[in-house]
Amino acid sequence: xxxxxxxxxxxxxxxxxxxxxxxxxxxxxxxxxxxxxxxxxxxxxxxxxxxxxxxxxxxxxxxxxxxxxxxxxxxxxxxxxxxxxxxxxxxxxxxxxxxxxxxxxxxxxxxxxxxxxxxxxxxxxxxxxxxxxxxxxxxxxxxxxxxxxxxxxxxxxxxxxxxxxxxxxxxxxxxxxxxxxxxxxxxxxxxxxxxxxxxxxxxxxxxxxxxxxxxxxxxxxxxxxxxxxxxxxxxxxxxxxxxxxxxxxxxxxxxxxxxxxxxxxxxxxxxxxxxxxxxxxxxxxxxxxxxxxxxxxxxxxxxxxxxxxxxxxxxxxxxxxxxxxxxxxxxxxxxxxxxxxxxxxxxxxxxxxxxxxxxxxxxxxxxxxxxxxxxxxxxxxxxxxxxxxxxxxxxxxxxxxxxxxxxxxxxxxxxxxxxxxxxxxxxxxxxxxxxxxxxxxxxxxxxxxxxxxxxxxxxxxxxxxxxxxxxxxxxxxxxxxxxxxxxxxxxxxxxxxxxxxxxxxxxxxxxx
Numbered sequence: 001x002x003x004x005x006x007x008x009x010x011x012x013x014x015x016x017x018x019x020x021x022x023x024x025x026x027x028x029x030x031x032x033x034x035x036x037x038x039x040x041x042x043x044x045x046x047x048x049x050x051x052x053x054x055x056x057x058x059x060x061x062x063x064x065x066x067x068x069x070x071x072x073x074x075x076x077x078x079x080x081x082x083x084x085x086x087x088x089x090x091x092x093x094x095x096x097x098x099x100x101x102x103x104x105x106x107x108x109x110x111x112x113x114x115x116x117x118x119x120x121x122x123x124x125x126x127x128x129x130x131x132x133x134x135x136x137x138x139x140x141x142x143x144x145x146x147x148x149x150x151x152x153x154x155x156x157x158x159x160x161x162x163x164x165x166x167x168x169x170x171x172x173x174x175x176x177x178x179x180x181x182x183x184x185x186x187x188x189x190x191x192x193x194x195x196x197x198x199x200x201x202x203x204x205x206x207x208x209x210x211x212x213x214x215x216x217x218x219x220x221x222x223x224x225x226x227x228x229x230x231x232x233x234x235x236x237x238x239x240x241x242x243x244x245x246x247x248x249x250x251x252x253x254x255x256x257x258x259x260x261x262x263x264x265x266x267x268x269x270x271x272x273x274x275x276x277x278x279x280x281x282x283x284x285x286x287x288x289x290x291x292x293x294x295x296x297x298x299x300x301x302x303x304x305x306x307x308x309x310x311x312x313x314x315x316x317x318x319x320x321x322x323x324x325x326x327x328x329x330x331x332x333x334x335x336x337x338x339x340x341x342x343x344x345x346x347x348x349x350x351x352x353x354x355x356x357x358x359x360x361x362x363x364x365x366x367x368x369x370x371x372x373x374x375x376x377x378x379x380x381x382x383x384x385x386x387x388x389x390x391x392x393x394x395x396x397x398x399x400x401x402x403x404x405x406x407x408x409x410x411x412x413x414x415x416x417x418x419x420x421x422x423x424x425x426x427x428x429x430x431x432x433x434x435x436x437x438x439x440x441x442x443x444x445x446x447x448x449x450x451x452x453x454x455x456x457x458x459x460x461x462x463x464x465x466x467x468x469x470x471x472x473x474x475x476x477x478x479x480x481x482x483x484x485x486x487x488x489x490x491x492x493x494x495x496x497x498x499x500x501x502x503x504x505x506x507x508x509x510x511x512x
Contacts, residue, residue, distance in 0.1 A: 011044045036086035057087050105193050113196030133203035140221045141208025148211045153356050154218050157395050161209050172205035175238050182235040195232045214377050216388045217411050237415050244413030247274035252386040257338040281329035293317050304376030352378045354385035
């Protein structure tokens with residue numbers, strides 16, 4: 001293989017670096033790298049072509065395929081609207097190029113992530129280059145807001161998030177050094193490089209969000225902050241409060257798939273860790289298995305990964321065969337069986353109805369769509385829609401309060417900054433116009449398509465329906481990662497009331 005990188009133009013180098021260092025991998029096939037309109041135009045800042053309805057993605061990829069035939073040969077995979085897949089490529093990395101990639105990653109890590117991770121050595125970004133990158137990122141955010149489908153369940157929240165003023169995020173620059181230290185201290189070299197690369201390329205700390213075809217979630221433009229490891233993310237946002245739903249997907253599928261054994265264990269009295277429900281039965285036979293082994297397997301299982309690929313993933317992570325893995329746990333057997341039952345029911349009914357009451361049609365694989373159906377996509381969308389429905393009230397609440405700043409939205413969590421000390425009254429306590437949120441609860445009604453709302457009032461939650469206060473959370477809980485004055489609980493509506501309730505308690509941080 002002959003490899004002369006110096007002769008390549010800037011766009012081609014950017015394309016190579018995207019594919020080799022920071023690819024957006026397809027959800028259902030990790031050998032495919034997404035090369036959508038947004039990706040290709042983002043590499044050389046030609047978003048105006050998208051606005052003019054001149055995508056030119058296929059033409060660009062064909063040109064790159066010819067130029068890179070001796071450096072990075074790849075196959076172009078056309079888009080498939082049936083399964084919500086954009087244009088992708090399947091690259092083939094030769095050993096010589098692979099060696100160069102590993103060498104550059106090692107140099108980047110040893111240099112502390114100061115200089116950018118690139119194929120050809122480059123100095124750190126100048127102030128002018130960062131300003132250009134900042135303008136480009138904001139333009140992507142504006143385009144994402146303008147092109148988002150109005151039927152998206154978080155459309156209004158997207159508009160609010162992307163229209164906020166950037167100055168409120170400037171304070172986070174002071175935390176950059178601490179975030180770099182946290183990234184370098186990660187136990188995995190691969191994760192350390194990944195996080196340092198994100199921090200190096202962030203032009204600013206304000207996240208802009210975009211929708212994605214085939215998903216009810218919101219994604220940060222360019223990956224960015226949403227992809228940081230938890231430890232690094234906590235360093236970035238300093239004293240902000242970090243929350244995430246406790247095993248949300250497990251709780252959701254237990255309910256919508258009818259996995260009664262799993263649901264019973266998740267709602268059992270005294271349960272401290274939802275993941276122990278799936279981990280402990282396997283540990284009885286294979287003591288070395290931990291949550292870290294299982295978590296990367298549970299989500300592909302939930303989102304419809306085929307049995308062959310699932311068997312390969314189980315062998316890779318747990319060193320077990322497919323049959324041995326599922327035979328060791330009744331809970332895992334139940335998940336596999338109820339998943340198949342749910343898929344069969346989707347085929348029979350020809351649709352799903354998501355958490356917001358929207359219908360999504362099932363498309364059977366056949367010759368006309370190249371035998372590409374959307375069953376797995378529907379399975380994932382259904383589960384994610386309930387996750388979004390659980391998060392939506394918390395997002396709305398924090399966006400609607402002057403004393404809250406929603407610094408970052410993650411798929412199953414939020415990072416919230418409560419008003420600063422300058423707005424506090426005497427003694428360090430918040431004045432009545434700036435209360436500190438201490439508890440917000442939302443009940444969800446599964447008897448009908450889910451409708452969630454959150455409301456704040458000074459009244460005590462004891463004034464709401466008395467029958468609800470003795471119920472244990474039977475869906476999931478939005479929990480803080482460390483003790484603080486802000487906790488959020490999400491409950492299911494008792495079947496006797498068939499309504500949606502919300503409660504908010506307010507108190508000063510001093511009292512917690």
